[in-house]
Amino acid sequence: QKVDLTEMLEEVVDRFSFQLRQKAITVSVKVEDRQQNAWLDRDGIDQVLDNLVSNAIKYTLDGGSIDISARSHESGQLAIAIKDTGIGIPKKDLQRIFERFYRVDKARSRNMGGTGLGLSIAREIVRAHGGAIAIDSDMNVGTVVTVLLPIVPEGSESA
Numbered sequence: 001q002k003v004d005l006t007e008m009l010e011e012v013v014d015r016f017s018f019q020l021r022q023k024a025i026t027v028s029v030k031v032e033d034r035q036q037n038a039w040l041d042r043d044g045i046d047q048v049l050d051n052l053v054s055n056a057i058k059y060t061l062d063g064g065s066i067d068i069s070a071r072s073h074e075s076g077q078l079a080i081a082i083k084d085t086g087i088g089i090p091k092k093d094l095q096r097i098f099e100r101f102y103r104v105d106k107a108r109s110r111n112m113g114g115t116g117l118g119l120s121i122a123r124e125i126v127r128a129h130g131g132a133i134a135i136d137s138d139m140n141v142g143t144v145v146t147v148l149l150p151i152v153p154e155g156s157e158s159a
């Protein structure tokens with residue numbers, strides 16, 4: 001359906017307001033002017049965003065920050081990026097991180113809770129929508145996850 005991206009992203013943040021306040025994490029939401037609307041499966045994309053924002057919060061220390069942005073990508077697709085100032089992911093783990101049950105360093109994950117499914121589910125949903133998901137990270141600096149989604153241009157009737 002036709003989605004107002006600013007509204008969609010701010011609603012994701014609202015769903016996590018308790019955890020965000022608890023960890024004193026600040027969030028910014030930015031949507032590029034010419035990309036305010038998109039035709040998206042709102043339920044599916046909400047699930048993806050919830051998984052990614054939940055990770056960003058879980059793996060960011062108190063007082064950190066999260067930037068969520070939407071822009072049109074060179075490919076013509078919509079790019080949604082979730083960037084955190086968290087603990088990061090070792091380069092050697094980056095390519096396996098979307099595998100089911102894969103978690104970095106069992107010791108650090110054990111006290112965090114979770115099953116290691118979030119990212120694999122997110123990738124499945126994004127792929128089912130004809131999109132792609134990429135992750136980049138620097139240890140102790142932060143992580144950015146970028147979701148690329150095909151969008152039907154404004155004015156279209158389908159999708």
Ligand code: ATP
Binds near residue numbers: 055058084105
């Ligand atoms: P679940 O999402 O099922 O509750 P999970 O968060 O451990 O559990 P994923 O979301 O699939 O599982 O993430 C896999 C692993 O990737 C995590 O255990 C964590 O080590 C690492 N990871 C994911 N997102 C981030 C992030 N933003 N910063 C640092 N590490 C991350």
Ligand code: MG
Binds near residue numbers: 054055117
């Ligand atoms: Mg997760």
